[in-house]
Amino acid sequence: MNFDAHCDIWTDVTHHYLRGESDIFRKYHYERLKKGDIEGGIFVIWNDPPFDKDPLKRTRQMMEAIAQEEPLCADILTIARSYRDIQTAKKEGRMYTLIGLEGLKSIGEDLALIEEFYQFGARHAGLTWNEANPLATGIKGDPKRGLTDVGRQAVKKIQDLGILLDVSHLNDASFWDLLGVANGPVVASHSNCRxxxxxxxxxxxxxxxxxxxxxxxxxxxxxxxFVHDIESQQTLENLVKHLDHMVEVMGIDHVGFGFDFAEFLCGDTLSSFSSQSTPYTIGLEDASQVPGVIEEMRRIGFHPDEIEKIAYKNWHRVIEEVIG
Known part of the structure; x- marks a missing residue:
């Protein structure tokens, strides 16, 4: 079974919710994830362009959509707020997800909103998407601008609450500033090797x-x-080379999956970050094809116990330690 630490399913759920639909996860996502042996993951709240002009309004829309979905899909999906919730879901044969916050543009400088989001169920957070905001700077911002004083306070609040702290999307200056003030495990939920x-x-x-x-x-x-500079080389085999390199650099206990599948996102949203006609790696078009990643890992020599760690155990260890 596999844990995917980054997925934008709540974005798609919100699009359908605003059209008056319900039971959206079951209709549009469940079977694909099941076919890919995805047992759980982190589904993020993201202020997706072009709906990011009022980020707090968009965040609240997504929270409304999640609140509608939770009871409707409770027989197949648990929204986990503790590691015990994950264990119970696995035991009872349900998928599970942590609610993530892909960037905190929505809070401005109001750190009290982090606690509100925690009470709602958020157990993961990054400070930015690609933008600069009052907390920190993403990769499209000023490369010399790092964390602000408010951003440093946000890091402490996130970690004190027991929320997974994510550096994905930060520019280098913000990355190093964050590592300078954080304590305990810090993750990059969906990043490859430069x-x-x-x-x-x-x-x-x-x-x-x-x-x-x-x-x-x-x-x-x-x-x-993020796989290769040449489009024809953006293949499953080259993607797994990133994984192999991570293991060589970091050790087997610090690598997992955070696939960031985006094939279901609408055109305007997708074009805000993708410059190619498709967003997917050749041979890994969506979550249903994740078993191909495991097969390629076996082919290049990963042992079964190593595959288990990368597939889900490493993420479970960090989740249990941070979230409890």
Whole structure:
């Protein structure tokens, strides 16, 4: 079974919710995840363009959609607020998800909103998406601008509440500022290796090593532009080379999956971050094809116990430690 630490399913759920639909996860996502042996993951609240002009309004819309979905799909999906919830869901044969916050643009400087989101169920958070905001700077912001004083306070609040702290999307200055003030495990839920594909969203070997020192995990990202600079080389085989490199740099206990599948996103949203006609790695078009990743890992020599760690155990360890 596999744990996917980054998925935008709540974005799609919200699109359908605003059209008056319900029981959306079951209709549009469940069977695909089941076919891919995805037992659980992190579904994020994201202020998706072009709906990011009023980020707090969009966040609340997504929370409304999640609140509608939770009881309707409770027989097949548990929204986990503790590690015990995950264990119970697994035992009873249900998928499970943690609610994530992909960026905190929505809060401005109001740190009290982090606690409100926690009470709603959020157990994961990053400070930014690609933008600069009052807390920190994403990869499209000023490369010299890092965390703000409010951002440092946000890091402490996130960790004090027991929320997974995520560095994905931060620029290098913000990454190092965050590592300078954080305590305990820090994760990159969906990032690859800059040594293999020179994209700002990918992590350097030095960054990978520092995340491992915190006890954190990095999730392998299937978004094609983070796999290889040449489109024809954005293949499953080359994606798994990123995973292999992470293991070499960080050790087997600090690598997992964070696939960031986006094939179901609408055109305007997708085009805000994708410059190619499709967002997926060749051979890994959606979550149903995740078993192919496991097969490729076996082919290049990963042992069954190593595959289990990467597939779900490493994420479970960090979740249990941070969230409790």
């Amino acid at each position: 040594a293999l594909c020179d994209q700002k969203r990918n992590l350097t070997d030095a960054q990978l090593k520092e995340l491992a020192k915190t006890g954190g995990v990095v999730g392998l990202n299937s978004f094609n532009e």
